[in-house]
Amino acid sequence: MSTPQSEKWMERRNIAVPRGPYHVTGLFIDHAKGATVIDIDGREYIDFAGGIGVQNIGHCHPKVVEVVQRQAEAFLHPCFHVTAYESYVELAERLNTLIPGEFSKKSIFLNSGSEAVENAVKIARKYTGRQGVISFDRGYHGRTLLTMSLTSKVMPYKKGFGPFAPETYKLPYPYYYRDQHLTEDEIDDMFIKQIEHFFVAEAAPENIAAIILEPVQGEGGFVVPSKRFVKAIRDICNKHGIVMIADEIQTGFARTGKLFAMEHFDVAADLVTVSKSMGAGIPISGVVGRAEIMDAPLGGQLGGTFAGSPLGCAAALAVLDVIQEENLVERSRMLGEKMQARLRAMQKKYEIIGDVRGLGSMCAIELVKDRKLMTPAKEETAYIVANGWKRGAIFLSAGIDSNVLRFLPPLVMTDDQLESGFDILEKLLAEVQNGGNNE
Ligand SMILES: Cc1ncc(COP(=O)(O)O)c(C=O)c1O
Known part of the structure; x- marks a missing residue:
């Protein structure tokens, strides 16, 4: 054609x-x-x-188009750090309720998925006073220096772009299709053992601020972990005081048949990163998580010129309405x-x-x-x-x-x-x- x-x-x-x-x-x-x-x-x-x-x-949902047009006529960019607006707070309130986890939460908003991951790591480091961050083989978290360092796949994402951010480590993530000679439980055990081994061979758990995982690997090939594996990561984080970050940037907003994919696994992460379908095309991302962790950075330590823009917040509120109404x-x-x-x-x-x-x-x-x-x-x-x-x-x-x-x-x-x-x-x-x- x-x-x-x-x-x-x-x-x-x-x-x-x-x-x-x-x-x-x-x-x-x-x-x-x-x-x-x-x-x-x-x-x-x-x-x-x-x-x-x-x-x-769906592309150009009329409800999103309408709220964006209305927002554009009211104000475009006062900057949240100069003059706050209601939609940012309302969006935080709604996501604090909707993101899995029966605990008090707070949210911040940013522009891109990578920026959300960068901020989740900053918050986890500040909260724990530790530096190390663990991600997984085949994981994808973005293209900025830190997120590229947490990402797998040399070509096209990493080749020629080093040196990478220090204190980032990769652990294996189960891939049941490619280990068919073993049962799912055996595969999980093998991978969980490797994490324990990592804490002996590579880095002390007291130096690890966060473990970040995608509840379903996106760019890595839509690899779905077992409940048991995700729960094991939760247990390891609990045992060692490590912040568990669920990267729901690709899995969020109804994609997996739940509003957020972590709902499939019966455990809650401490911090969750969201973006992509959040604004139906208007750039916006966020970090939602345990209030005491989110409050670790001091005033002025988080933010950005366009972070949580009025158009993004308005669109994201409309997206949540549409998901529910339809x-x-x-x-x-x-x-x-x-x-x-x-x-x-x-x-x-x-x-x-x-x-x-x-x-x-x-x-x-x-x-x-x-x-x-x-x-x-x-x-x-x-x-x-x-x-x-x-x-x-x-x-x-x-x-x-x-x-x-x-x-x-x-x-x-x-x-x-x-x-x-x-x-x-x-x-x-x-x-x-x-x-x-x-x-
Ligand atoms: C799971 C996940 N995390 C982070 C990102 C990075 O998001 P962005 O491209 O908006 O920086 C992506 C993008 O594909 C993603 O799928």
Whole structure:
């Protein structure tokens, strides 16, 4: 499918913009609505990327558009540190109640996911008086110096960008699909033992301020841990006075069939980072957590010029209303069931699908060249992403080996849109299964 206007703009983009910021598609957008994107050539695409997990309530939800317009007319930037506004406080009050954990909480707001993680670490360090931070293999926490240091995957995230922030450590995180010779409990035991070993071999627990984990790994390939593993991390944090940070930036706001993914695991983190779908496209992020930990930094030690902007707060309040009014938590569960059922049916037909996994509508398939050896089918995955949008459906990859297709559709995607998008996916799977390129 040729897209003449987008091609023309891509040529101009290549002259004016460096190659660093990548593109999943070759498209320039004209407008978007619900689960569809329309490009500047007037062509429509079913969107399984949702701005990389940002459009849980759907593109340009009228309620968000309305509150943003109203806010823009009232005031845009007094700066929270100069003149406070009610929406910031109201948003904090609502998230303090909604984030899992039966304890008193406080919230601060920022601009991006990375900035939220940076602040969560600052708060944990100040509270504990310790420096070390543990993250996990395949974890993704952002692209700033500290968050890049906490992130896995050398290419493209880390290569050439060192030296990395000191006092950051990585521990293994279970990957049940790739350890099939063991039971889930055996895998958990193995990983929990490695954490205990780490405290003997690498760093004293008294030097560790925080352990940060994604309740479902996002960029790492939608890897879902067991309840037992997440509870073990909670126990380790309790035992050693370490702050547990749940990074819900990709999993939050109804994506996993709960408002927040930690609800699946029956434990509460001390601090939770949120962003992405929080503002439905208006940049905003936050750290929500135990009041006594959040209060560790002194006045003036946290913040930023645009942090918790009026537009972001207004949009985030509207997002919480829409999730409730449109039953999007329930819709996420149902959409996830439909996606997984269709993906499992495809798995029966196409050997290349090694694994189907996910929580709620945070679903993925892992593609392998060979089911026994589980050799990552990286090129085949890239082929599907590169050709999906040309046939009318936008897909994203993920995974440390770039062999996972992850689906982050707006939760308002209709059943018909889902089936049409997955028809395109199925054709592409048939092509890669048969040795590829039918173009
Ligand atoms: C789990 C998680 N944490 C942090 C980030 C970083 O967020 P941002 O890109 O807004 O800085 C992301 C982004 O993909 C993410 O998925």
